[in-house]
Amino acid sequence: xxxxxxxxxxxxxxxxxxTFLSGSVLVMVVLILTSWTYLIFxxxxxxxxxxxxxxxxxxxxxxxDLAGVGRETTPAYLEGEAWAEAGRLALSTLAMSVLxxxxxxxxxxxxxxxxARNVMAGELAPYRSPFWxxxxxxxxxxxxxxxxxxxxxxxxxxxxxxxxxxxxxxxALAIHNFGILGKLSAEVVEGLDTRPARALRTSGAGWFQVIxxxxxxxxxxxxxxxLFYRWEVIIRTTxxxxxxxxxxxxxxxxxxxxxxxxxxxxxxxxxxxLLVLGVDLVSAAMRRLAR
Amino acid sequence: xxxxxxxxxxxxxxxxxxxxxxxxxxGAFALSLLGIDxxxxxxxxRGVSAIGETxxxxxxxxxxxxxxxxxxxxxxxxxxxxxxGLTVALLIGIPLGVIASGTLAxxxxxxxxxxxxxxxxLAFFRAIHELVWALLFVAxxxxxxxxxxxxxxIPYGGILGRIYSELLQDVPQAPLDALRRSGASEWRVxxxxxxxMALPDMVSYTFYRLECGIRSAAVLGWVGLGGLGFQVQIAxxxxxxxxxxxxxxxxxxxxxxxxxxxxxxxxxxxx
Numbered sequence: 001x002x003x004x005x006x007x008x009x010x011x012x013x014x015x016x017x018x019t020f021l022s023g024s025v026l027v028m029v030v031l032i033l034t035s036w037t038y039l040i041f042x043x044x045x046x047x048x049x050x051x052x053x054x055x056x057x058x059x060x061x062x063x064x065d066l067a068g069v070g071r072e073t074t075p076a077y078l079e080g081e082a083w084a085e086a087g088r089l090a091l092s093t094l095a096m097s098v099l100x101x102x103x104x105x106x107x108x109x110x111x112x113x114x115x116a117r118n119v120m121a122g123e124l125a126p127y128r129s130p131f132w133x134x135x136x137x138x139x140x141x142x143x144x145x146x147x148x149x150x151x152x153x154x155x156x157x158x159x160x161x162x163x164x165x166x167x168x169x170x171x172a173l174a175i176h177n178f179g180i181l182g183k184l185s186a187e188v189v190e191g192l193d194t195r196p197a198r199a200l201r202t203s204g205a206g207w208f209q210v211i212x213x214x215x216x217x218x219x220x221x222x223x224x225x226x227l228f229y230r231w232e233v234i235i236r237t238t239x240x241x242x243x244x245x246x247x248x249x250x251x252x253x254x255x256x257x258x259x260x261x262x263x264x265x266x267x268x269x270x271x272x273x274l275l276v277l278g279v280d281l282v283s284a285a286m287r288r289l290a291r
Numbered sequence: 292x293x294x295x296x297x298x299x300x301x302x303x304x305x306x307x308x309x310x311x312x313x314x315x316x317x318g319a320f321a322l323s324l325l326g327i328d329x330x331x332x333x334x335x336x337r338g339v340s341a342i343g344e345t346x347x348x349x350x351x352x353x354x355x356x357x358x359x360x361x362x363x364x365x366x367x368x369x370x371x372x373x374x375x376g377l378t379v380a381l382l383i384g385i386p387l388g389v390i391a392s393g394t395l396a397x398x399x400x401x402x403x404x405x406x407x408x409x410x411x412x413l414a415f416f417r418a419i420h421e422l423v424w425a426l427l428f429v430a431x432x433x434x435x436x437x438x439x440x441x442x443x444x445i446p447y448g449g450i451l452g453r454i455y456s457e458l459l460q461d462v463p464q465a466p467l468d469a470l471r472r473s474g475a476s477e478w479r480v481x482x483x484x485x486x487x488m489a490l491p492d493m494v495s496y497t498f499y500r501l502e503c504g505i506r507s508a509a510v511l512g513w514v515g516l517g518g519l520g521f522q523v524q525i526a527x528x529x530x531x532x533x534x535x536x537x538x539x540x541x542x543x544x545x546x547x548x549x550x551x552x553x554x555x556x557x558x559x560x561x562x
């Protein structure tokens with residue numbers, strides 16, 4: 001088994017690596033086959049099968065509804081007033097995304113040092129004590145917990161606590177992205193060149209000074225880059241937390257869908273795409289500036 | 292403006308752009324705070340006591356055998372959606388990614404159109420969140436598991452295709468030139484040069500996406516397609532926080548498990 005390389009790129013690697021990798025790919029293939037078998041044979045299908053003319057005709061009539069074909073009223077996406085109304089929602093969606101990114105950044109900035117192994121338990125640690133290692137573990141556990149639960153589920157929990165508006169949505173996005181940003185930034189610190197920090201240490205700097213003058217300045221550019229990457233993801237997700245958290249485009253999207261106001265759905269989707277596109281452009285420009 | 296000081300390149304400009312970024316970030320954050328409506332207070336009338344209930348259930352989830360059985364079934368459903376969705380994503384991402392990398396086209400004009408169309412399609416696919424795709428698919432074709440699979444597969448295909456195209460472009464050029472000089476066609480250069488060099492990173496990124504896929508598949512349950520998100524929604528409708536946290540802990544365990552697996556794979560694939 002281990003003597004037969006699976007493909008060209010694995011030749012020359014040691015046998016144990018090969019078995020784990022080929023085993024993983026094998027498990028993946030088995031998972032794909034089982035899940036498709038289950039999807040096609042293991043479930044009772046609703047009224048009609050998926051691969052049928054029924055699906056095609058339903059989908060095409062839905063697309064017609066989105067475009068407003070065959071309706072006597074003017075489609076919402078051609079009315080200036082509807083545009084302005086949706087624009088206000090888009091603006092509050094944007095505010096929600098910025099608030100979420102800001103809160104996540106503050107949380108991650110305050111904690112990511114404590115999640116870096118080299119700072120807490122490695123060569124840069126002030127004392128090698130179980131207390132510091134435990135602290136490292138706790139911060140990492142919180143990161144894992146906050147990022148494992150999706151934004152929408154955080155939002156579902158938070159709407160029972162906070163008044164409707166952009167706050168529960170922004171907090172849900174912030175909690176999830178706090179875990180992701182924290183983990184990524186801690187990994188940046190772990191990958192840093194530690195020589196400047198050790199030079200400071202040997203010239204008498206304390207732990208805090210080493211962090212403030214050697215580690216933080218080196219880690220911040222990457223942190224900013226990650227923050228903007230996350231912002232691009234956050235703006236795509238604000239509409240989703242808005243579905244439950246009553247802020248921005250999401251709630252209106254849900255209402256329009258359930259009231260069959262399909263041309264409004266189209267208008268909201270247009271605003272959504274404009275927001276996503278705009279944020280991508282701004283983020284790319286800011287990342288270039290940060291480099 | 293700054294070009295008058297070429298003697299010390301980089302440093303002053305870097306510091307200035309850092310200041311600019313700091314100012315922009317703080318300003319944007321302050322502006323977003325203005326978007327909040329503070330008049331009615333931040334909390335719901337009984338919101339503060341809900342914090343206590345949520346936190347209490349977080350430490351003491353409902354662990355009755357019945358509920359654990361339900362959770363296991365929901366977890367399986369979520370895993371099926373994630374894996375099947377990833378299959379669709381691969382079917383979208385591999386061909387479009389190869390085209391978007393522009394490595395196979397023969398003529399200059401052909402390259403520009405192909406790359407443009409493929410990139411535009413991928414960008415559109417990933418611009419819309421998977422749950423929005425799910426809502427649209429449910430509205431269009433009804434509550435079918437295929438709606439969940441497609442809703443997950445399309446945006447993930449958009450992401451995979453973009454990353455694949457970048458990885459295929461970023462391989463070292465010298466070995467490719469060597470292949471070309473020995474008479475290989477563009478197809479052969481791709482198959483025996485570009486692809487083998489980019490493949491480890493492509494596989495590694497795909498495994499990372501599986502971890503995200505589990506989370507996204509759990510959320511898809513929210514539109515009524517089953518799985519962990521659906522169970523969380525039912526439990527929340529009863530305000531049964533202890534049951535909510537049972538399902539959430541199962542989700543966390545699944546994500547952590549797949550995370551460990553994919554990070555082991557990625558470590559072994561790293562150069």
